[in-house]
Amino acid sequence: MLSIGKLSAATGVKVPTIRYYEEVGLLPEAERSAGNQRLYRAEHQERLAFIRHSRELGFPLDDIRELLSLSDRLEISCAAADVIANRQLSAVKDRIARLQALQQELERMLTQCAKGTISDCKVIEVLGNHENCLHDHHREGCHLGYPAHDS
Amino acid sequence: MLSIGKLSAATGVKVPTIRYYEEVGLLPEAERSAGNQRLYRAEHQERLAFIRHSRELGFPLDDIRELLSLSDRLEISCAAADVIANRQLSAVKDRIARLQALQQELERMLTQCAKGTISDCKVIEVLGNHENCLHDHHREGCHLGYPAHDS
């Protein structure tokens, strides 16, 4: 029986995150000690490791919920699980492609910039006018400039 | 003088988003009609186009705020702008690298899966156990499985 702190140390998932997973129904509710503190056992730890690894591979929580419920039914076909993973793979590929277009555009404006004044700066010029771009990058999406909630 | 709807149509930025940009100080407050409706002119349209294009290239709003204020000072050196763009480029490259690792891992588990039952599924197995992975992908970050607020 692990306290939430031990479970956190064992899996690398932060304590508030574990509580959050319980709140949204990804982790079953833990037993409680006499003083109302959560107590976990090996099953919980495995499940949490599954969640964490899936998150590291970029799966959204809804998909993980489904993968978890599939993983409990050993005898059924794994087609549904493979569909989810394939969908995730497509999303990743798609995102890579968009990002590579951004990379090219950013590199282009940086190499073309003469490092003079703002009025001559290619960076500022290109940002102000998409006509100067090679790509279509309509709406790449957010969460690029900052690693978001990474550790 | 454009209404917010015309400005939206002209730039491809949604109406609530324009109001949001004003709220967070990216767009200067618009003049108002007798009936309190926003009125924009060419300056606003240019500024909004700059914001939108910067967003398409993935810059976070805080960086865009700084780029905008730099772009108003034509005589100064563009070094600061280039620093921001370079930082963005690094972020994009970094993100690509992480995503490529994810892609490999996802492809590996999908090709290894025998398409049988859950108990034999490589997808489920690998998700449950990072030992089977080649990569370190500790905390890639979120927002992969869904295109977020893209149109």
Add this chain to the structure above:
DNA sequence: GATAGGATCTCCAGCCACTAGAGGTTCAAG
């Protein structure tokens, strides 16, 4: 000039997946 219906206004809630903090209780070591 009345009226219909679109566009606009403000304000508030929600999205995802956490993260941080306040203010209080419980537990384990010394």
Add this chain to the structure above:
DNA sequence: CTTGAACCTCTAGTGGCTGGAGATCCTATC
């Protein structure tokens, strides 16, 4: 038995929007 770390619940904030309610305004047609 005391200390202080770890735990509890609850709330609010992050980024960058998006959507809705309910009220007001603007324009076009009759």
